[in-house]
Amino acid sequence: MTARGGPVENLIASLTREVADFPTPGTQFKDLTPLFADARGLAAVSEALADAAAGADLVAGIDARGFLVAAALATRLGTGVLAVRKGGKLPPPVLAEQYHLEYGTAVLEIPASGIELTARRVVIVDDVLATGGTLAAARRLLEHAGAVVTMAAVVLELAELGGRGLLAPLPVRSLRSI
Numbered sequence: 001m002t003a004r005g006g007p008v009e010n011l012i013a014s015l016t017r018e019v020a021d022f023p024t025p026g027t028q029f030k031d032l033t034p035l036f037a038d039a040r041g042l043a044a045v046s047e048a049l050a051d052a053a054a055g056a057d058l059v060a061g062i063d064a065r066g067f068l069v070a071a072a073l074a075t076r077l078g079t080g081v082l083a084v085r086k087g088g089k090l091p092p093p094v095l096a097e098q099y100h101l102e103y104g105t106a107v108l109e110i111p112a113s114g115i116e117l118t119a120r121r122v123v124i125v126d127d128v129l130a131t132g133g134t135l136a137a138a139r140r141l142l143e144h145a146g147a148v149v150t151m152a153a154v155v156l157e158l159a160e161l162g163g164r165g166l167l168a169p170l171p172v173r174s175l176r177s178i
């Protein structure tokens, strides 16, 4: 499900900074920093995602911009938040999941102890959905830990990259799709 032309989508559109050729030539980077720095922007994003994520009992945010959305959403839902970290940031023991990037591989990690994830209903959150590889890896990681991933939620979806298809049949809620 994707919101079209509503006030949240318009706010996202007006508060996204487009940066050509970053971080690699040919990539059109969508910088949502202005949106998150805007009081109305952050409130509107978390409110709109909270409608879709009702019923989740934990919000997992992807390193690093996903943390911002996840914490705001968790506060709305009245849940805790789990930071899904890039490899090498967390002290051991960790659970890790490798995934492919355009060039090479990357790793996502969560703590292997101290958080009970069995049967927890988790919504996974990031700022931008592109190919879907990152959210798919986060999903595998959380499911290996025993969680039930109920949906993915993002602010901005780059539809032509097909991330939604990679995540199917997991429901994906994006607030703006381009």
Ligand code: AMP
Pocket (backbone or CB within 6 Å): 027, 028, 029, 030, 031, 062, 063, 064, 065, 126, 127, 128, 129, 130, 131, 132, 133, 134, 135, 158, 163
């Ligand atoms: P992907 O795994 O291809 O779906 O990439 C998603 C991750 O990379 C997210 O954590 C995004 O923050 C980041 N990302 C990928 N493409 C872009 C882009 N064009 N603009 C901003 N962030 C991006």
